[in-house]
Amino acid sequence: MKLFAQYVKARFGLFVLSGACALIFGLLFFLYGLEPEAYGYGLTLCLVALTIYVARDFAAYYKTHHVWRELLDVSLLNVALEETTTDPDLRALFAQIAREKNELIAAGEARKTDLTDYFTLWIHQVKLPVSAMRLMLANHDLNEADWKKQIFALERYLGMVLAYLRMKSDSTDYVIRMFSLDSMLRAAIRTFSTEFIYKKIRLSFTPTGLEVLSDEKWLQFVVEQLLSNAIKYSALGSTIEMYANGYDLVIEDHGCGISASDLKRIREKGFTGENGRVHKEESSGLGLYLCEQVLARLHHPFVIESTLNEGTRVVLRLDPALLERE
Template identity: 25%
Template sequence: MINSSIKRILKNILAKWPSFMMYLGSISFLGLLCFLYNIDFMLIADLIRFTFIPFVLLLFYRVYHEDKLLKKLKKAYLQGQLLSAVPHSLTERTFIEYFNRAQQQRSQYEKKIQEKFKQHRDYLVMWSHEIKTPLIALSLLAENKNEVASVDVQGQVALAYHQLDLILTYERLADFNHDLNFKWSSVDNIVETIIKKYAVFFIRKNITPRVKVSTVKILTDPKWLSFILEQLLMNALKYSKKNTLIEIEWRDNTIKIIDSGAGIDASDLPRVFEPGFTGNNGRSHDSATGMGLYLAQQISKIIGLKLTIKSKTRKGTSAILSISEDKIEK
């Protein structure tokens, strides 16, 4: 520790060579003037005798001050604190101001990272519990019945897959642009595939899908358009009553998913795209995570679509996905 301090001080002293050179240069210049104008060189000797010791003392004080400043700087940096030091020059004052500003920005950034990490951890914990729900349901079915209906098994497995898909999508959202593949895709084929995928949920609640989608093609990423529509359709299925209809239609350059379910409270509607927000409806459904619409909206923005939600309490909800005209095949 002592050796390192001595080495640091010696380096600081050696770093002052420009000051030594300036001092020697000044003496040499005065010596030249004495030579040219026949001035007694004792003047130079007196100048050195009266200025050398103060010059060295001043130099050592500067080294001591800078060494002390560096120690404070290192401590403040490691502890994430502001630097509290008396500046001895305009340069030091400017440096301290910029350092403290950088420390404040660093502190704010670290807080954001910590909040994001906590939020990320909370979501993963929440999803882990949501994935347990269909597994527990299957376990209870198996305990209470010798034979479990195929539709019940398929429903719980599909629900588990849906939650797992949400987790994986949330994980890759930060680096999403590397997983995009735009091409001309048929809307009716995408919708038909999704309905088949979630057929078990339609069957369990005896809900009829009414599809009014033409053979229009749009320029998009079919994988992520499917993901968005799956989230919207899953919400419609979740909050729809038994023996009702869910309409899926193409109209005016939009894909609409319309249900006649519980609807969304007017006070909750502005917040439906916030991560983790479930609202009054979500609190009445144990399987609500509040992440489906958030992910759907985030991905919509990335692939150039606009997602809006219109709803009235007890009258149903309309999820509207708008496609710009330049992405629709003429």
């Protein structure tokens, strides 16, 4: 009875219209002096038709009501909602909801897979300095330079994973402002001062005098990754050059270089190529992947040019116009 009362309330307009029509026809019959029996006969036929319509409509209303009540006890994520109604608009709406749900699930699965893949690679790499320090402890090796080298490697890997998590976070904000490029570059160079000394590598840094529009913290992270690669693949006593060509920042080393076949894939996550097989204790295949991701968000294109056994040249395009157009 309560459900029928809800139905009457939902269809109240229909009942009011039907009653109004009956009154209008009754008034017309009265004004024209027509036989009351004719009016009563016509009203009876209309009531029968209305009763049949209401019975069928209430049956559909009753069925829909119970379908919705049953859905309260199950997980809606596993229900094809478009099958619960015959209303074409609702079916289209529910189909759209189902598509968006599937897209969200697919995006979540892709994000989970990406995170798993990254940490699998990262854990493999971070074990190397940890294993090296364990071995030094076992051999009572107290060489300060060796310990600093392993601790520095560990700090770099921790910094990479923190950067990765911040980059993948939905709450990460990029602070885009003008700042001195030289000040940021000097901070990045100081980070590797011990590495330069350890490998006897000379840095030829030409001040750029540029003010660039970007996120200083993230751009420094990228420069540090590129410097790390340049040092890693440079021979003892070689030179790394850092200078500007217009608004292009150039980092150039004269190390082992990259083969043409590897050059096409070096931005892929986990790819180390021929150099990775030679320097397997230092190559993670994560640095350039992170650079690619960060620079895409900052709208700074970058180019890598390399000749095997001659060196590698990385060009970061920092023209403010590139960012302002986005």
